[in-house]
Amino acid sequence: MSKIKLLSSNLINQIAAGEVIERPFSVIKELVENSIDAESSQIDILIEDGGHKSIQVFDNGMGMSKEDLQLAFQRHATSKIATQNDLAQINTLGFRGEALPSIASVSQLSAKSITKDSDDGFELTIHGGEVKSFEPIAGLQGTQISVKNLFYNIPARRKFLKKPDTEQRKIVKLIRQLMLSNPQIGFSLSANNKEIYKVTQSNLENRIKDIFGKNFYNSILSTELNKTPYSISGFIGNLSTTKKRQGDQYLFLNGRFIKDRLLSSAVFSAYKSLISRGEFPFFVLFLKVPFGSVDINVHPAKLEVRFQNEWHIYHVIKTAVSNALEDILNVIPEYDPSLIYYNKPKEADIGSQLLFSNNPSNPLAQNIAPRKEGNAPSELQFEAIHSKGMTDDFLIDRANERIVESDESIIPEKLESEIIWQLHNKYLITEIKSGLVIIDQHVAHERVLYESARAAIDGNGMASQTVLFPQTLKLQPDEYSNLLNIIPYLEKIGFKLREFGETSIVIEGIPVDVNWGTEKEVISEILEKYIHNNELDASFIDYIAATFACKAAVKAGDPLNPEERKHLIDKLFATNHPYYCPHGRPIIINLSLDDLDKRFERH
Ligand code: ADP
Ligand code: MG
Numbered sequence: 001m002s003k004i005k006l007l008s009s010n011l012i013n014q015i016a017a018g019e020v021i022e023r024p025f026s027v028i029k030e031l032v033e034n035s036i037d038a039e040s041s042q043i044d045i046l047i048e049d050g051g052h053k054s055i056q057v058f059d060n061g062m063g064m065s066k067e068d069l070q071l072a073f074q075r076h077a078t079s080k081i082a083t084q085n086d087l088a089q090i091n092t093l094g095f096r097g098e099a100l101p102s103i104a105s106v107s108q109l110s111a112k113s114i115t116k117d118s119d120d121g122f123e124l125t126i127h128g129g130e131v132k133s134f135e136p137i138a139g140l141q142g143t144q145i146s147v148k149n150l151f152y153n154i155p156a157r158r159k160f161l162k163k164p165d166t167e168q169r170k171i172v173k174l175i176r177q178l179m180l181s182n183p184q185i186g187f188s189l190s191a192n193n194k195e196i197y198k199v200t201q202s203n204l205e206n207r208i209k210d211i212f213g214k215n216f217y218n219s220i221l222s223t224e225l226n227k228t229p230y231s232i233s234g235f236i237g238n239l240s241t242t243k244k245r246q247g248d249q250y251l252f253l254n255g256r257f258i259k260d261r262l263l264s265s266a267v268f269s270a271y272k273s274l275i276s277r278g279e280f281p282f283f284v285l286f287l288k289v290p291f292g293s294v295d296i297n298v299h300p301a302k303l304e305v306r307f308q309n310e311w312h313i314y315h316v317i318k319t320a321v322s323n324a325l326e327d328i329l330n331v332i333p334e335y336d337p338s339l340i341y342y343n344k345p346k347e348a349d350i351g352s353q354l355l356f357s358n359n360p361s362n363p364l365a366q367n368i369a370p371r372k373e374g375n376a377p378s379e380l381q382f383e384a385i386h387s388k389g390m391t392d393d394f395l396i397d398r399a400n401e402r403i404v405e406s407d408e409s410i411i412p413e414k415l416e417s418e419i420i421w422q423l424h425n426k427y428l429i430t431e432i433k434s435g436l437v438i439i440d441q442h443v444a445h446e447r448v449l450y451e452s453a454r455a456a457i458d459g460n461g462m463a464s465q466t467v468l469f470p471q472t473l474k475l476q477p478d479e480y481s482n483l484l485n486i487i488p489y490l491e492k493i494g495f496k497l498r499e500f501g502e503t504s505i506v507i508e509g510i511p512v513d514v515n516w517g518t519e520k521e522v523i524s525e526i527l528e529k530y531i532h533n534n535e536l537d538a539s540f541i542d543y544i545a546a547t548f549a550c551k552a553a554v555k556a557g558d559p560l561n562p563e564e565r566k567h568l569i570d571k572l573f574a575t576n577h578p579y580y581c582p583h584g585r586p587i588i589i590n591l592s593l594d595d596l597d598k599r600f601e602r603h
Contacts (some may be wrong), residue, residue: 004371009107010128010129010130010292012075013075013101013102013104013105013129013131014102014105014106014154015295016075016098016101016102016105016402017381019480020098020099020102021102021103021106021150021166021477022094022158023051023150023161023162023176024047024050024051024052024055024150024161024167024171025051025167025171025269027051027103027107027147027150027485028045028047028051028055028057028171028174028175029053029174029256030094030099030100030103031055031057031099031103031145031147032045032057032101032174032175032178032208033094033178033458034057034093034094034100034143034283034542035057035091035143036093036097036178036182036185037061037092037093037094037237038059038061038062038063038143039061039062040059040060040061040142040185040575041060041184041185041186041201042059042060042185042186042358043057043058043059043185043186043188044056044057044058044059044187044188044189044199045057045058045175045187045188045189045190046058046189046190046191046192047168047171047189048191048192049164049192050162050164050165050166050167050168050171050191051150051164051167051168051171052149052150052161052164052167053144053148053149053443054142054146054147054148054149055148055150056145056146056147056452057144057145057149058143058144059142059143059144060139060140060141061141061142061143062115063113063114063115063116063121063141063142063143064113064115064118064121064372065115066122067119069111069121069122069124069390069560070124070134071124072100072111073100073101073104073111073124074097074101075097075098075101075577076096076097076098077101078094078095078096078097079167079173080092080094080095080097081095081471088135088204089292089303090291091254091255091291093255093256093273093444094196097461101129103147103150103295104126104129105128105151106128106129106151106154106157107127107128107147107148107149107150107151107152108125108126108127108128108147108148108149108152109125109126109127109144109145109146109147109148110123110125110126110141110146111123111124111126111144111145112124112137112143112144112145113142113143113144114137114138114139114140114143115141116141116564117157119138119387120136120137120138121136121137121138121139122134122135122136122137123135123136123137126426128152128153139193143188152528153189160365160409160455161258162356168191171189171191172189172196172197173302175187175189175196175197176197176211176251177257177497178257178423179197179199179207180204180207180208180211180250180252180284181202181252181255181256181257181286183202183204183206183207184201184202184203185201186199186200186201187199192390197211204234204235204284205220205222205235205236206511207219208284209236212248212282215240215241215370216237217280219237219238219240219241219249219282220235220236220238220282221235221236221237221238221324221325222234222235222324223235223236223283223285223320223321223324224314224320225319225320225323226297227319227541229289229290229293229455230287230288230312230313230316230445231287231288232285232286232288232316232317233285233286233288234261234283234284234285234286235268235282235283235284236282236283236284236285236325237281237282237283237322239274239275239281239328239339239580240280241281241302242279242280242281242282243279243280243282243538243539244273244278244279244280244538244542245280246280247280248282248283249264249267249280249281249282250284250285251263251264251267251283251285252284252285252286252287253289253294253305254287254288254291254294255286255287258305260305262309262310262311262314262435263287263310263313263314263317265314266314266315266318266321267281267283267285267318267319267321268280268281269318270317270318270322270325271325272323274577274579274580283321285317285318285320286320287313289307289313292308293307293308293309294306294307294308296308303380305393312420316341316461322504325428326500326588345589354554356368366451373405391520394573394580415556417430418432418566419431420440420562420565420566422559422560422565423438425556425557425558425560426441426442426557427439427440427441428441428444428488428554428560428565428568428569430442430569432590434590434592434594435592435593435595435596436591436592437587437588437589437590437591438588438589438590438591438595439569439572439587439589440556440567440585440586440587440588441554441556441558441560441580442554442555442556443585443586443587444572444578444587445549445552445553445554445570446550446553446581446582447549447550447572447575447577447578447580447582447587448549448553448568448571448575449520449549449552450545450548450549450581450582451575451576451577452545453545453548453549454541454542454545455545456492456493456494457493457541457544457545461491461492461493461494462492462493462494462511462512463494463511463512464491464494464495464496464510464511464512465494465508465509465510465511465512466496466508466511467508467509467510468506469508470502470506470507471506471507471519471520471522472500472506473504473505473506473507473523473524474503474504475503475505476503476505476506477502477503478507478531479503479527479531480502480503480504482527482530482531483505483523483531486526486527486536486544487531489536489541490523490526490544493511493544493545494510494511495507495508495510495519495523496508496509496510501592506542507519507520507523508569511548511552513585518551520545521551522548522551525547526543526547526548528546529543530548542582546582547598549582555567572587
């Protein structure tokens with residue numbers, strides 16, 4: 001008797017499920033993608049216990065006929081590709097025909113479907129791969145899939161599922177990606193009967209606003225570039241949307257969310273001097289490439305892709321984003337590169353061509369390369385890189401090393417003049433080699449205070465000055481208990497607070513160098529934000545620093561003596577980001593001699 005046996009189709013499906021269906025997240029991905037492929041205009045997703053207990057996906061798409069509904073649960077049954085040719089031009093999200101049979105083999109599944117032009121359809125019930133029933137139903141056009149007790153028949157797998165909370169977070173992220181890539185579809189997501197998202201059919205701009213809220217209304221810039229055969233479109237965030245953590249970077253390749261380190265770095269590098277390493281700009285970008293030039297078949301979960309010519313695409317993305325950022329980049333003074341380099345980079349020195357030019361310790365160094373030509377490698381250089389056979393990772397690492405290496409070769413441009421004028425007690429004006437700069441004194445001081453507050457919170461804290469007349473702040477009991485959580489942070493920026501009675505605190509000290517009577521207001525504002533967010537995350541800490549800075553900074557209208565002006569400018573140029581205030585407003589405007597000459601028609 002032979003030892004080798006053919007596996008039963010159910011066992012094959014269960015094994016395949018191990019690959020495609022790892023967890024509730026993957027079930028939802030497959031089901032929602034099917035609904036998108038079915039041209040639905042509304043998709044509703046309901047989960048219980050992070051999808052462990054139940055997952056339901058309802059759509060109003062094209063539905064399946066009686067025969068198709070049965071076929072859909074056969075392995076490798078798909079309506080999306082038929083020939084090898086089709087494989088080279090996949091424009092649907094699914095194509096393997098594996099998802100439904102795999103899910104049905106490891107859960108208790110029911111699928112109801114009704115096609116257009118008919119009032120009735122069928123419901124198919126399958127438990128652990130075994131058909132339990134197949135019955136006619138009545139209802140509206142569309143498909144409703146319900147998946148209960150995933151892996152109920154494979155205890156070993158069920159045991160290794162992540163906690164429902166963790167799973168739910170991952171699902172929410174996924175739905176956010178799908179909502180962004182399909183603004184023309186209305187979505188809702190609810191978890192344990194609580195609504196998490198509900199968005200109506202829209203366009204991309206409004207979809208972004210619907211998802212990310214009020215802050216994004218005036219903070220996104222449209223981005224568009226066609227460079228046949230590639231095109232890029234979407235939105236990028238201005239500086240008020242950058243975050244200290246990764247997460248809101250969305251890149252879609254031919255409609256599919258992908259993760260690609262090199263292409264993301266193309267976006268980051270376009271922001272160059274505006275952000276530092278460790279900061280992440282917001283973007284939602286759609287990259288379209290010819291079907292033939294990309295292989296999406298490399299990973300069953302289809303997050304990673306393989307490009308034929310990734311460096312060309314890098315260049316297109318970077319150009320598109322740089323163009324969109326042009327207005328923001330334009331207000332940054334251009335420094336004469338000859339002043340900045342001790343040694344000009346040797347020609348064909350690929351590493352320094354790739355400088356991602358972000359050096360937090362040396363703000364003026366952030367403009368090391370002349371911007372007009374851009375400091376991305378030209379297409380020819382890309383070819384050169386490729387013919388040398390270097391890997392992308394190697395190049396990125398090397399570029400990053402150069403950032404560190406290049407530190408010593410950079411000196412900042414000096415102010416040309418010791419004289420700093422103050423205009424209407426509002427703007428400071430002084431000379432630099434290429435012309436003159438105008439500085440907004442309030443936002444400049446805000447930037448300085450913001451960065452010192454950030455550093456103080458992360459480090460040893462700021463000094464405090466005792467006030468002559470301590471003030472009492474009376475709070476509601478719930479506010480009070482919230483305040484206790486954030487007192488350590490307030491103390492870090494220089495407040496001295498003492499508990500007083502049941503629900504009051506006394507403000508005994510305020511940050512030094514600060515002379516203002518709005519301390520109660522600052523504390524209340526920070527407290528409100530905390531109650532609203534209820535999280536002590538990086539963005540909250542930014543908020544503390546920014547609120548403090550905004551309230552404590554000199555105002556427009558405050559006269560400054562010459563020492564104070566000079567001190568402020570020196571301090572400003574010692575910050576990481578002298579060009580933008582924490583809210584994204586420009587601090588410095590550059591007026592070049594060229595501009596002046598043009599205006600006076602002096603050619
Ligand atoms: P794939 O999506 O790779 O084709 P699936 O196993 O996910 O494979 O689905 C099998 C087939 O079932 C699909 O090709 C499609 O024809 C049909 N189908 C699945 N879900 C839906 C849906 N929500 N609406 C209409 N048809 C669907
Ligand atoms: Mg599918």
